Amino acid sequence: MDALEMKMAVQRMQEYIDANLHEQITLKQLANVAGYSPWHAAKIFKNATGKTPFDYIRSLRLTKAALILRDSNERIIDVALNFVFHSHEGFTRAFSKEFGLPPKRYKQSTPPIKLFMPEKVFDTYYALQKGGVSMSQKKDTKSVFVQVVERPARKVLLKRGVSAKDYFQYCEEVDSVEVWSILTSVKEAIYEPVGMWLPNHLIEENTSQYVQGVEVPLDYSNKIPEGFELIELDPCTMMVFQGEPYDDEDFMAEIDQVWKHIDNFNPTIYGFKWQPEAAPRFQLAPMGYRGYIEARPVSSVI
Template identity: 60%
Template sequence: MERWDVIHAVQRMQDYIDEHITEVITLAQLAKAAGYSPWHSARIFKELLHRTPFDYIRALRLSKAALVLRDEHSKVVDVALDFVFDSHEGFTRAFTKQFGLSPRKYSQEVPPIRLFIPYRVHDSYLTFPKGEKPMAEKQTLTKTVFVQVMERPQRKVMLKRGVIAEEYFTFCEEVGCEVWGVLTSVKEALYEPIGMWLPQHLIPAGTSKYVQGVELSMDFDRPIPDGYDLIELPPCKMMVFQGEPFQDEQFREAIGELWETMDHYQPELYGFEWADEEAPRFQLSPMGYRGYIEGRPVRQINPTN
């Protein structure tokens, strides 16, 4: 069997789970989506995703249920039934085992928790080698890149540091890929989680340039998880680049195209200059429907008299 046949089969099972997460899902249904026998479908699913299909489904349901409890005024029993748990008690036991606190306590206190945010198995096999800069396969730049300058207020950032990582993939190798789930769970976040390349003065000895974090208001004063840092950033201007929408499996090319555009961009033409020492450069999670987005700090050039 060709490796890509297996990857596509597991991806079809993932897609089926995403589409039917609030319904009963059987192994027979997953096998039909995969195009293989139930036994073989379960085997290749665990081989590539390191969880059995039903461990995966349960973790995903619990994480989606946690977001409902975080953001909506829903009763625990209603959330349990919405996510196909047979009873309030069964949901409470599973939730407590997964996150270390009961759903009722979580809905009252909403501390950061480690949500399960699975990666698309198809995309994971399209990554580029460690340390290699992604490049567009074609030699032409993205046809359209939207650029705007945005104000970032004074803010705090809860972040997770690596050791020597300078980009996403080595960061995941050093600290694991679960960080994004914790950051996504933070109710007080000003914006969505980001990957950041820190300026030198924000990098303590023995820690990485690339980190992942979430921005918070200056009045945030809640405890943060062990192993995370809370830092403050001054107001700054960010020049934000947004590429064209792309097919999800082509995220490598989309990142490479935007990086090539940024490498050749001349902010001086618009009255700005790069200010990489003043604030972190950041990237948003690449999502095909909106295009790849990255921001780089700038300062306005004072006009000469």
């Protein structure tokens, strides 16, 4: 079987699961979507995702259910039935096995948990094979929207690496998918999770410059997951750069474009100067529909 066709077949199954998560899903249905026998469809799915179709569906349903329990007042039994669990007891057993605590206790305290956040197999495969697009292959630099925002005093829940200076090195040092899934579960988050380049005074000895974290209020008092750390950040001014929307497979080239724009940007035109030690520089998760977004600390020159 052609490797590319296999990845595309698995992604078709993933997309079918996403679209039918609140309905009964059978292996035969997934096999029909993939275009292979049930046995073969199940085999290529597990090889690509690391989970059987049944385990994948159950983990995804439990994660979606956890987010509803975190953010709404829905009854546990109603959430369970909505995600095709046939009893409160069965849902509680599955939830406890997945997250290490029963749904009632989770709903009461909403500690950070490891969510299941699968990537689309074909998207990942395509991006890795393509390796991004060089700047010479792209059009001239697109528009980059720039704005200045104020960040209040806050804390950041983060996971340090060993010596990483960028995202790819960080991924070699920690399980970044697990880190991101935990950060995404934080109910008290002020903003979405980000990748950060820490200023020198926040880098501890034998730890990385690049980390992943989520900003939370100063009074955050919920559980700190094992291996994570909570540090305080001073108020700061950030200059945010946002590129145009792009095709997801072109994310590496789009990041390069925004970086080149920043390298050539003169903040003094707007009455600011770079202030790299004032706060972490950060990047939001690249998502094509909104363009690549990165922020760098500045201070007023007035």
